[in-house]
Structures are given as structure tokens and as C-alpha cells.
Amino acid sequence: MNNENLYNYILSIADNSLILAQRLGELCGHGPTLETDIAGTNISLDLIGQTRSYYQYAAKIQGEGKTEDDIAFLRLERDYKNVLLVEQPNTHFGYVMGRQYLFDVFHLMLMNELLKSKDDTLAAIAKKGIKEVSYHKRFSGDWVKRLGDGTEESNQKMQEAIDDLWTYTDELFDLTEADKAMIAEGVGVDTSKFKEQYYTEVSDLLKEANLEVPERKYFTRGGKKGTHSEYMGYILSDLQYMQRTYPNMEW
């Protein structure tokens, strides 16, 4: 492959969207209300759309005649580069919205920078996706506020979710070798630049939502390097089931 760093860089962004979309897709038909159910799958669909654009591009870079489906369905767990945050389970609705919000804030900041990438395709995908992602953030942020500032029980559940999920936030800003190489070329985004801004924005909303901002010195990481949590295997066994059972099947 000519540009392995670019290939890995694209996957590290796209895999976040794919795995989060898969998690949201699991909720289809199981949302607490019809409206939230539809919202979850709509957000999932946006993320899958973005993932398709990234994977189509990655397949072209790879130059082995593979397709977006090969990349989505036929990799091993270690080859997925998504952050641990997005693979966390749909414990309860507050948890789903907390996970979404913590990711959406990061995602929007990433897209805002990716717009300026020297790589035209990545910039175009960001330009398309940024409108969708800002809508996602509005939705998830609203729910974190509503639940945090709701009843005693909703506040407690939302707080527990944020306390749990907080440990996965620091990984969003880790830079891999592929990240560093792509930043040097003006293609990739230096996420460490907006880390402070991320925590400020999230903390402000949590306070507004009557929630406490967790204080934590130790963070959990590994997904970006392919070391996933136990959940990942279960996600992939669902996601890859059809392709593994009926190789090369098409819709």
C-alpha cells in the first residue's frame, strides 16, 4: 500500500462512526418512546452514511480491489481502531445519551478541523457530515440536560452514566503514529489542540444540567490501538454475522 498512514487514519475516524452506529442500531425498536427510537436510528443512519464515504475512500487508497463492505465486515477485532467510548453498551437511555453527547462534542470539533484538511476527499466528507453532527449534538445535549435537571432518579442515573463514561474521554485525544504522520502532512487533525476546549464545553453543559463534573486522574484507553473492551467481540459477532455465515453475500 502506498499510503498506509492515510489508510489507517481514515479507519481511525470511520470506525468510531461505524461502531457507534451499530450500538445505536441495536436500539431500533427498543427505544423508550417512538420519537427517541426514531432519533437513535436516524443518528445511526447519518453515521453509517459517513462511514460508507470514509470506507469507500479507504478501499481506493488500499488499492487491492476491496470494497467498503470488506472493510466494514471482514476485519479482525484488533484491526478496528475505534475509541473505547463508542463501544460501551446501551445500559439505559441516559447512558446512551451521555455516550452520544461525549462523542458528539468531540466529533463536531474534529469535523470543524477536518474541513481544512489538505486531503480534498476528507474535507468533503467533513463538510457533508458537519451539518448532521451538529444536529446530533443538539439532540444528545438536550437530553443530558433534561435528564440531569429532571427528577431525582433521572439525575442520579445521568450522573452515574457520566461518571462511568468519563474514563473513556481522554482517549479521544490520543495521537497514534498514523495521526502524527497525517498531522505533519496537513491532512490529519491535531485533536490535542482542542482538548481543553472539549472539557470546558462538556463541563459547562454538565453544570447547566445540574450534574457534577467528574474528577479523575486515571483514564481507560486502548481502542485506538486495537485493544478493545470485552464488548467489542459481541458487537462484531452481530455486525459481521451475515458475512461470516454466508461469505460474499449481497443484499
Added chain:
Amino acid sequence: MRGDLEGCLAQIIMTETKPANIAPHLIPILEQVSDPEIPVLTVLDLGVIREAIEEDGVIKVKLTPTYSGCPAMDVIGDDLRAAFVKEGKEVEVELVLSPAWSTDWISEAGLQKMETYGIARPLSESADKDVLLGNAKKVKCTNCGSTNTHLVSQFGSTACKALFKCDDCQEPFDYFKCLK
């Protein structure tokens, strides 16, 4: 692609793009292809055709998605191919992401058809924000015309719509979200 002068101006002012480059003789064929999810709208009404030209006997069409994950895009691509093949033309359909589609590209004729169909037309960007945040009542009920309406769900039956309800006639209806 936009029939009215106001629409043309809005397109030039509000987006950084050039108007779509569509060869006039291809318009009758393109008009036969509609959005599978909003069948009253043709692809021209919707503004998703960015270019349609004939080069050395081959039709080249550039199609842009409304939303990244819009499942209608694959169907529209197939329908376009079928429409041209039926006319004995060879066709290449290419999906382009940039510049990103905007609701400003929906033609005035398209907006009117949409309203008759029961989908309220997108408001301006600032008004859209107001209604989706629940701060203002501006979306017009497609059934009775009242603006005494409220947002039921930020997400609707497709990626491009939100769900509203009229507080006068009590009918629920779709609102086409402003996308810029």
C-alpha cells in the same frame, strides 16, 4: 434548474456553488426520476443533480446526497441509470459530496409540491433553529395553515424531516429541516 428568479438569486447568494450545469435536452429525462421517499419531487426539484451533460454520446450525471446516509441515493442512482438506458443512452452516474447539498437547492416548484404533499417547507436557518429549539411557532401546518404548531420530534420518518403537530387542527405533519 430553478425556474424563478428569486430562487436563482437565493442560490447564488446563499451558497458558494455555481448553479447546477444541466444540458437542457436532458431535462425531460431527468424529470421522470423522482425521490422514492417523497415521490412528488423529481430529482430536479430536489436539487440533487449537480451536473448532467452529454459527452461523446455518453451522459454524465453528478448526483449529490441530501444526507450522508440517505438510503434513497442508491435507488435514485439506479433509477437515473434506468431512465437513460430506456432512452437508449449510455450513462455514468457519479456521487459527489462537495459542495454539500442545501435545502436552498430545492426549487420553488418543489417546495410547493412538497407542501401539497403534506410536508412543511424548510424555514430560514435562524427561524429553523428557533422552531427546533422550541422557542418559536413558525412552521405552518400543512393541513389547516395555522402556525400554532409545535415540535414533536427532532427526527422524523426520514433523515431530512422532523415531526410536528398542529395545536389548532391537531394533525401531525412532517417538516423538512433546513440544511445549510
